[in-house]
Amino acid sequence: MKASNYILPTAKEDPNDAVVASHKLMMRAGLIRKSASGLYHYLPLGFRVLKKIENIIREEMDLSGALEFQLPILTPAEIWEESGRWERMGKEMFRIKDRHDVNYSLGPTHEESFTSLLKPIFKSYKDLPKNVYQIHTKFRDEIRPRFGVIRSREFIMKDAYSFHNDNVSLDETYEVMRKTYRKIFQRCGLKTIPVQADSGSMGGSGSEEFMVVSPIGEETLSLCGKCDYSGNVEKTPVIIEYKTSHKSTKFEKIFTENIFSIDKLSEFFKTKSENFIKAVYLKADNKFNVLLFIRGDREVNDVKLNNFLNTTELRPLSEKECTELELVPGYTGPKKEFHKDIKVFYDITLDPNESYIVGANETNHHNKDFVISRDVSTEIKYRDFTKSVEGDLCPNCKSSLTQEKGIEVGHIFKLGDKYTKAFELKITDKNGKLFTPTMGCYGIGVNRTMATVIEQCNDQKGIFWPISISPFEVSLVSITKEEKDRIAVENIYNYLKSQSIEIFWDDRDLGPGFKFKDSEIIGFPIRITIGKNYFEKKEISILNRKSGIEETFIFDSNETLRDKILKLRNDLYLEISG
Ligand SMILES: Nc1ncnc2c1ncn2[C@@H]1O[C@H](COP(=O)(O)OP(=O)(O)OP(=O)(O)O)[C@@H](O)[C@H]1O
Ligand SMILES: [Mg+2]
Ligand SMILES: [Zn+2]
Incomplete structure (x- = not known):
């Protein structure tokens, strides 16, 4: 393919609505153009x-x-x-x-x-x-x-x-x-x-x-x-290693007027959020009322909860709904019995033997040193409704996850x-x-x-395509002044094409800087340069776009040139297949 017959609207500037590299480069390399929001034209190269x-x-x-x-x-x-x-x-x-x-x-x-x-x-x-x-x-x-x-x-x-x-x-x-x-x-x-x-x-x-x-x-x-x-x-199972026994002997009721967010409570009790139990009240599919107890520092994982309940939508209960269900918003904590219309769950992050600070089920009060196994029941089933976080244990080998x-x-x-x-x-x-x-x-x-x-494949100059999906495997940049030079390049181009080399010849009447920049931003994996040095001393260069390594050699025959390109082409394919 000759560039002079092509449509190649490359651009120097990033489009102003593009924030990610691929979007910027696809526009700048002339691969796509925007039609309307979320709609793109593909140009021949793209x-x-x-x-x-x-x-x-x-x-x-x-x-x-x-x-x-x-x-x-x-x-x-x-x-x-x-x-x-x-x-x-x-x-x-x-x-x-x-x-x-x-x-x-x-x-x-x-x-x-x-x-x-x-x-x-x-x-x-x-x-x-x-x-x-x-x-x-x-x-x-x-x-x-x-x-x-x-x-x-x-x-x-x-x-x-x-x-x-x-x-x-x-x-x-x-x-x-x-x-x-x-x-x-x-x-x-x-x-x-x-x-x-x-x-x-x-x-x-x-x-x-x-x-x-x-x-x-x-x-x-x-x-x-x-x-x-x-x-x-969303899917990663959360694994917690529980304590085998608890230290405190009984819990203590503390006056916590107007303090109920985990942040405020942490400040008040001067302790980390992981030492609290959060109560989360939800309506699932407008069908069930759900009360989930979860550690203060953890997030509810809607996907796991919906899967367990066989529902698709969760929303918080309104204050009115909470009151109807005899819940004390902001001060709800674990206890033996709740309203019969509530499904109560305990998240896996809660350690049955840990001492927590929990709502006292009474406005303006929390209980300190509350132990679920002692103060509620030893029979509770702890289920995994939590998003995995960095540092959690690997479900296979228990080392730390990133x-x-x-x-x-x-x-x-x-x-x-x-x-x-x-x-x-x-x-x-x-x-x-x-x-x-x-x-x-x-x-x-x-x-x-x-x-x-x-x-994955871009640098400050532009794209470097894996050879398997590059718009063309090889680009040929020629810099010629006279018609006879152009004909000489055309002969090489025609020969390489006849050898089934997928080649894009930048034969446009433009300066070398411009042509090199285009070839780099578009990202052809192999670039052949035929310019002044060829006409003066038969030198041709072959660039590996990704590595930046350029080999210069004296042209003796079309076959040598072909073999060098095929060798590099083959190496680039091997790089992909690993
Ligand atoms: N809006 C989109 N634009 C481009 N590709 C998309 C888009 N939505 C989905 N895909 C592609 O189609 C594949 C299969 O579709 P699927 O329905 O599994 O996607 P999805 O779960 O809706 O993806 P996402 O979570 O990104 O919205 C996705 O893996 C993704 O590669
Ligand atoms: Mg989607
Ligand atoms: Zn592991």
Whole structure:
């Protein structure tokens, strides 16, 4: 490809609405342009990267035995009503009506579409297992589209759905996908950490997220430096080593007028927040009243609590509701009996034998040296409703956990029979009896993968693409004054092209500084320079963009040049495959 035939709108300045490196560089390298909030045009260079990532995904999915489909983006409301998600998707789902006033959505995901498509096709257990996928556009009306294509409103996803006769078969495909995803991200040159994630009601090891460690990540990961444990903090089990006995003999009531926040109490009692018990009052799905006791320094983990209660929404109880339930807001502490309409839980962070300061269930009073096992009961079950924090014990090896921020690029998930049940997808077993198959689902954000590669692969000069997904593998920068020199370069260019080298020739009539800068910001992994030194003394340079190492040699034949490029190209591929 010749730059003179290309559209290459590179820019010197960062766009002012871009705050992260990938967004800035994608705009400056002329890979994308913004259309509207969360909507981006892909220009030819950017589109090539996207297609290369898609191709890697496609090759690996096909190799795993999955079958590629293409379903409409526009999806009828009735399938969403059947699964109950027409309501539940809320404002994130783009909705439209056709001329007959029939409702549709621009698909944010395709569980419903695939399940309803395959329902009349699958007949017997012999038809399964099957794993189906597409690489296609999704729409989500995100509350806060940001970071360029990392969180946009229109994006490309590889979404796959597998159907199984039983959990053993689901486990097998899930394992295959775990390996396939590792391979895909490795081939894209992207370092990801697979973390155990929340899997809703499925439990167990039913969900893995592929995370890119980055300070701009919206997820928090718990990582163990000793063993290879990694988990989303929402999911990481919290492990506390309890004392075996307690010291104090009885608790003491203290007057604490108007002091009830943990901060104020810490100040008043001159002790750390971990020595208090916090009472958290919640309404779950507008159904149950929940009173959760948790250590003063700890946060409630809504995901764990919702999973346990099988609910989806938690909100604080109002003061009025608290009064109706005979709770004393600000001064609630553990005791033997509460109102019958409250479910009472004790978090795992509470040590049954520790002495705590707790609400006395009486306005303006707290109890000091309160020991749950002595003062309430020894029978209490302590459950894990807490977010893991830095320094918590690793659930595998009990060494200390650290935390990092991460961006999710892929997600694999054991779905169970939620959708096959909703759509009454039933097939016959060996005895001709009908049963409901179970499912898995597997997603990768294609555009987000592209952006996170840039987050990992950039320096002050711009992007340095992993060779596997670079818009072109090689760039050729020529600096010529006379037509005969230009023709000489063109001959070399034509030769390299004929050798299947993917080459982008910057033949524009521009100064060397400008051309070098463009080539660096765009990030071609290999750059050949043919300029004055070539015409004077046959010198050609080959630059490894990432390492910055440049080799200069005397050109003796096209073949030598080709071999040097192929060698470097090969080394760069080896670097990725590790
Ligand atoms: N708004 C978006 N823009 C770009 N990619 C997205 C967006 N939402 C999701 N993705 C990509 O699609 C993949 C699968 O979608 P999934 O429904 O699991 O995402 P999600 O859990 O909603 O992600 P997030 O928590 O970031 O919103 C994600 O791993 C991510 O790579
Ligand atoms: Mg989302
Ligand atoms: Zn560990």
